[in-house]
Amino acid sequence: MRVRLKGVNRVSKRLADGSSVTYYYAWKGGPRLPGKPGAPEFIAAYNAAVAERLQPPPGTLSSVLRAYQDAPKFQDLALRTRRDYAKHIAKIEEDFGDFPIAALSDRRTRGEFMNWRDRLAAKSRRQADYAFAVLALILAWAYDRGAVPANPCERPGKLYRSTRVDNIWTAEDEAAFLKVAPPHIGLAFMLAIWTGQRQGDLLRLTWKAYNGSTIRLRQRKGNVPVEVPVGAPLRAILEATKREAVTILSTTRGTSWTESGFRASWRKACEAAGVEDLTFHDLRGSAVTRLAVAGAQVPQIAAVTGHDLKRVETIMRDHYLGRDSALAATAIRLLEAYEGRTKIPN
Known part of the structure; x- marks a missing residue:
């Protein structure tokens, strides 16, 4: 042949x-x-x-990019994350593949990279930040190993600012969605809002993870173990669900979801419910919001969602709770209860 x-x-x-x-x-x-x-x-x-x-020419940024992609640090990432990183790495190599490693310590290099990010931002600020973050983390990885003399991309700040105050699933949104969503999609909604977990982790969640009172899983991002107590509304739905697949979430054919298949079905359900400008990922932040409105403290919320404490504080401060009137009302009720129990001396 x-x-x-x-x-x-x-x-x-x-x-x-x-x-x-x-x-x-x-x-x-x-x-x-x-x-x-x-x-x-x-x-x-x-x-x-x-x-x-x-083989990339030695002494160039290409050699660092290739070495990172061969390293366990990259290989241990989730498949979807590796794909996203690879897309940005290809762009970095296209624009800076022959950039000399020795020049990374030059004071002017940071300006070169920042200008590159500004050019990318003309199309998308969010993607520009993402590409720059990938470059920064690769250089940090290489610097820790002595492969580069400096990391000129440290702490660049962000071009894209997302105010997700309005991107909260309200009780009205929930009712509209669950009214038209098929049961297997409604189950996904309830799992997300009552556990605060990411879509990918929930799609992989097996029935073995549920023991009737808690759900135990290990988050792919950060490899964080989480044990979430199952609230009564979610428990009722889980107990009524037929166990047709290994995973809790399954298609109408009784098979586990692919990520693309689930996203397509989720999008159709949102369109049918008239829910706009809200994503599945917004359910994770909405879970944080609801727990906070219910009076849960930061460590308690983190124990449910698997966020670290600082991340929960950031979500509450910057994105979700800045204008939440229900949270303010809860705070005043707590103050009233405290003042009612405590007598102020004359």
């Missing part, structure tokens, strides 16, 4: 004696290959040339 090698450049020449000869090169301008196509020495020389070409 003849193997077709991609990119091989064929050049025919006429010799002085009138005969013609064909030379083969690994690619246009590449090294000349010995023998004829299909011969063992020809294939070996081609593979060696391609392998050498794929």
Whole structure:
């Protein structure tokens, strides 16, 4: 069987004696290959040339980017995260692949990278921040290992600011959604709002994780173990759900969801309910909000959702609770109760 090698450049020449000869090169301008196509020495020389070409020049940012993608730090990330990172890494390599590692300690380098982020922001500030964050974390990884002399991308601040005060699932949104959502999608909603977990973790959640009173899981992001007590409304739905698949959440065919399939069905349910500008991920923040409105403290909320304490405080302060009147009302009721029990001395 003849193997077709991609990119091989064929050049025919006429010799002085009138005969013609064909030379083969690994690619246009590449090294000349010995023998004829299909011969063992020809294939070996081609593979060696391609392998050498794929190796990034030493001392360049490309070599750092490739090393990071081969490292456990990258390989241990969730599949979707690796795909997102790889997309941004490809862009970084396209724009800065030949950037000298030695130049990272130059004071002007930070400005070069910041200007690059500004150019990306012309299309999307959020994606510009993401790409810059990926570059920063790779350089931090390399700096810790002595592979680069400096990390000029530390603490850049953000271009994209999301105010998610209005991106809370209200009781009205919940009622509208559950009224039209099919039961298997409604179950996903209830799991999310009563546990505060991410979509990916909930789609992977098996029936073995539920013991009738708690749900135990290990979050993919951060590898955080969580044990969530199951509230009565969620417990009632779980107990009434047929266990057709290994996972708690399943399709109408009784099979586990793919992420793309679930997102498509979720989107249809939102459209049918007339719910706009709200995502599944907003349920995680909404769970934080509801727990806070109910009087739960930061450590209690973190124990349910798996956030670290600072992240819960940030969500409450910056994104979700800044204008929540119910939270303010709860605070005043607590104050009234306290003042009613405590006599102020004359």
